[in-house]
Amino acid sequence: MPCASCVWHVHYLMEAENPDDIPKIMHWINWYSAMSFNALLNRKGHFWEQRYTCHGFPNSDKERALNTIRYIHANPKAAGMREGFFYDFSNYGTYEQLTTDGxxxxxxxxxxxxxxxxxxxxxxxxxxxxxxPRKKGPKKSNWGKRILRGILSKVPKTKVSPGQIPLPFLIEKIVFIEIPAIAQTAINFIKANRFPNYSVGL
Incomplete structure (x- = not known):
């Protein structure tokens, strides 16, 4: 189980109908997932490693898309966490095995x-x-932070901050089975993307 001081990071390849909505989407994903995982793991404090960085490109740039997908799938291997590309929390298996994770x-x-x-x-x-893998850090951009700051500046001071809003499934005690939709989605994802012939016990 992760320790209280552990921090995590994740990679997404997503397409928004309106690119200007990406800061709001990422703010919601990062807040909600951090609150959820902290509750499920009975931990507190920062969950994600750092603020997200974003690199956009046209959906028509097929070469860039394939290189980006491969970079995401190769990340656990490049980090020395896996010898191959299969990883419980990667959808590489869906691409190689043509499985469906929903x-x-x-x-x-x-x-x-x-x-x-x-x-x-x-x-x-x-x-x-x-x-x-190349040893080269991404160029950081703060455009998302500036947009989000402008949005938050328009929120009335009396409104409850996002960090104080209780999660929908937060009752007195969090048990994984109390959120069956999230649990089942996670199980389906892991089953579809695991190394072939490797059982999953969740």
């Missing part, structure tokens, strides 16, 4: 790798095996 949507660039899904999966697997 969350992942294959990027259009994935479909252009071959004439069948099996060929796309096989070529993506080879594409990942050729990955060589």
């Amino acid at each position: 969350i992942t949507q294959w990027h259009p660039a994935f479909f252009e790798l071959g004439t069948s899904l099996e060929e796309c999966a096989d070529k993506y697997k080879g594409f990942c095996r050729r990955y060589k």
Whole structure:
């Protein structure tokens, strides 16, 4: 179980209908997930490693999309956490095994790798095996912070801050089974993306 001082990070590849909404989306995701995981793990304090950084590109840039997806899938391996690309909290298995986890949507660039899904999966697997991580930190941008600050400045002072809003499932004691929808989604995700023939006991 994570210790009270542990911090975490995660990678997303997402497309918003309105790119200007990304700061608000990320604010909500980071706040809600941090509050939820802290409650489930019976811990307090910062959960995520640091404020998010965002790098946008046109959805039509297929090469950039594939490189980004591969970077995300290779992250646990590059960090020395795994020898291969399979990881419980990565959707790599959905791309290689063509499984369905109920969350992942294959990027259009994935479909252009071959004439069948099996060929796309096989070529993506080879594409990942050729990955060589680069030791280069991303250029930080504070544009999201500036936009969010402008939004929050318009909120009335009497309104309860997001950190004080109770989560919908926070009762007296948090038990994982008390949020079956979230629990079942997590189980389905892990089952679909695990290494083949590896059982899951949750």
